[in-house]
Amino acid sequence: MFDGRLIMEQKDRVLASMHKRNFKDIHLIEAAAELIERRKRIITESETARAQQNKRSKDMPQVMKSGTPEEKKAIQEDLKALAEQVKAFQPRVKAVEEELDAVLLAIPNLLADDAPEGGEENAVEVSVWGEKPQFDFTPKEHDDLAKGLFDPERGAKLAGARFSVLWGKLATLERVLIQFMLDIQTRERGYTEVLTPLLVNRATMTATGQLPKFEEDLFKTNDDLFLIPTAEVPVTNLHRDEILREEDLPRSYCAYTPCFRREAGSYGKDTKGYIRQHQFNKVELVKFTRPEDSDAELMKLLRDAEEILRRLGLHYRVVRLAAQDQGFSSSKTFDIEVWLPGQGRYREISSCSSFTDYQARRGNIRFKRAGAKATELCHTLNGSGLAIGRTLIAIVENYQRADGTIVVPEALRPYMGCEVITPA
């Protein structure tokens, strides 16, 4: 949720950020400012009325016990009138607060000051690791190459378009990648593994920003539960409405979950292959930090995600997303793009973001500094570490040989129990 105070105190800065983001509903900023003022006025009036009522109420017990009949009658009438006044304010207060909430929920996070200008094409390359592998034959795309083990037709039969079935060693590879990634993050990089529900309620979806604005992207059940589109949702919500201790920060969690996305609005995009599925597996990294640590922790998190690709020997680059390409709740985002030789292009395999206090404000995730009285909002961060399906694609395309077999990367051989995958 956007910080109303920031709108009141630094409106120009907020407006500049929204323009940079190309936020269409920019009028919401003015609307919020107006609602905040109106809310203050109503609250002041309402509380003044309340104070009068409370004050007069204090006399009630004694008057009723030892007052004259006239005094009793007077106080009863007074209080009745005051009560009516107070009650008249209630719907007004509620209405303005609901209206303000709705507006603040519809405003995206403030961009980091150094966010690059522009849209998707303006992403800035930050670093590159490894080199494009050379082939003495024309490399194939993963779906072509893994034919026989990769089975979108049966996925469609079972569930519909954008669902797939994996067979044999390819299924094993997917499973093994999950374990491989979790092992590195938990054993070497200090993350605590969590296993969470895959269905969550409305409050949980709202805190991380999927609701109320993006309901059409989610799969929903009849019980008003939603299938998670990423583990970010349940994991970030672990500490919703909690006050953490400063010495416990940063907290670093990793979680494997399947992710479910309706991909509304992406019809016709990546319809072929295993790139864009309604259901896919992902290992997610999530951190809770002090505000002053979030930038440094984001860089560490990014490096933790990169480490997986390095171990797998997969060439990749890191890009900083430009303002208009960033997610609604994100302040700063880096994407990791892996090289896919079959497709001859880089594809996003991880997205690492700082949400500053935006999700924390929605979810009321706070911490208390040692010795301090007041609580402060945490910063939340997350990133894929990594998307499993796309990692599988990258391995298939990068480790293919002329005869159509796929070499298993060195680091995965102990897990796989074989050195080569031979599609049937």
Add this chain to the structure above:
RNA sequence: GGAGAGAUGUCCGAGUGGUCGAAGGAGCUUGACUCGAAAUCAAGUGUGCUCCGCGAGGGGUACCUAGGGUUCGAAUCCCUAUCUCUCCGCCA
């Protein structure tokens, strides 16, 4: 799914219509004692909104799971939801 019990502050726990932001205890902070620690003693210790003040701070208001209701007045009475526990049923 059926029957019953419950949800109070960081934690435990008292409180059945006004004087309750809420007894008591634990924890934590500060001070005293101590070479130091423990023990002991003393004081302090929730959150949000809002107003006043340069500030230290002060005033008001709300919050006893959540949302409604009764009442001049609700932690306390009523309704609904959620969650927890016990018994029965079902079940991987």
